[in-house]
Amino acid sequence: MIELNDVSKWYGSFQVLTDCTTSVSKGEVVVVCGPSGSGKSTLIKTVNGLEPFQKGQIKVDGIAVGDPKTNLSKLRARIGMVFQNFELFPHLSIRQNLTIGQVKVLGRSEEEATQKGLKYLDRVGLLAQKDKFPGQLSGGQQQRVAIARALSMDPIAMLFDEPTSALDPEMINEVLDVMVGLAQEGMTMMVVTHEMGFAKKVANRVVFMDKGFIVEDCTKEEFFGAPRSERARDFLAKIIH
Numbered sequence: 001m002i003e004l005n006d007v008s009k010w011y012g013s014f015q016v017l018t019d020c021t022t023s024v025s026k027g028e029v030v031v032v033c034g035p036s037g038s039g040k041s042t043l044i045k046t047v048n049g050l051e052p053f054q055k056g057q058i059k060v061d062g063i064a065v066g067d068p069k070t071n072l073s074k075l076r077a078r079i080g081m082v083f084q085n086f087e088l089f090p091h092l093s094i095r096q097n098l099t100i101g102q103v104k105v106l107g108r109s110e111e112e113a114t115q116k117g118l119k120y121l122d123r124v125g126l127l128a129q130k131d132k133f134p135g136q137l138s139g140g141q142q143q144r145v146a147i148a149r150a151l152s153m154d155p156i157a158m159l160f161d162e163p164t165s166a167l168d169p170e171m172i173n174e175v176l177d178v179m180v181g182l183a184q185e186g187m188t189m190m191v192v193t194h195e196m197g198f199a200k201k202v203a204n205r206v207v208f209m210d211k212g213f214i215v216e217d218c219t220k221e222e223f224f225g226a227p228r229s230e231r232a233r234d235f236l237a238k239i240i241h
């Protein structure tokens, strides 16, 4: 479903990604972790063309992301993305946040978009909030709306970029629970996160990055059992208390 082959990227003369190769199969959950600044967010953003890359290939459902002929807006409409800071439209109600992309990008009728949006809002437990504005919801609730919004577009895969790192600790689980549910239903997911409990519970594979390299790409059993690299062992020792 998602294939990265020798992907390299530079910010000016600084190489942020070096020959990154990995893949996410249909129905698979891949957790990307690693120290701060290792390139995780940059890597996941290259997958839907939010960050250009200079070398290598990325294919999503057979479509070449780096090809200038590829219609990136069309591709992005098929991949759900959830960011650290929710990125909801503050001036639109929750219901409007859920429908605007469906109407403008997918051409759905207002009625169909509302029906679908509210179905997913219900699914994340927030139907009663449909007429509120993002600023009236907690961070955890806003992130659940962001997930419902992404799901309303019927994505073929979901990308999560540190979805819980801006949340107060008591709100992290409500978001992780939604993500665990999605994973268990077979959604294809690539998730940048420091939440190793989530990785242990639902990841099929773990990609560990350090200084722009993919250092480990293995099953979660291998990763949490006995990672090969010293860097991954150090990382786990620091992150798991």
Ligand SMILES: Nc1ncnc2c1ncn2[C@@H]1O[C@H](COP(=O)(O)OP(=O)(O)OP(=O)(O)O)[C@@H](O)[C@H]1O
Binding pocket: 011, 014, 016, 034, 035, 036, 037, 038, 039, 040, 041, 042, 043
């Ligand atoms: N627009 C940019 N211009 C220049 N350098 C950048 C830019 N964005 C990120 N970087 C640098 O690229 C490196 C990787 O950043 P990235 O955000 O991908 O790391 P990360 O592993 O997601 O880190 P974190 O866990 O702290 O979010 C960092 O050294 C960062 O400072």
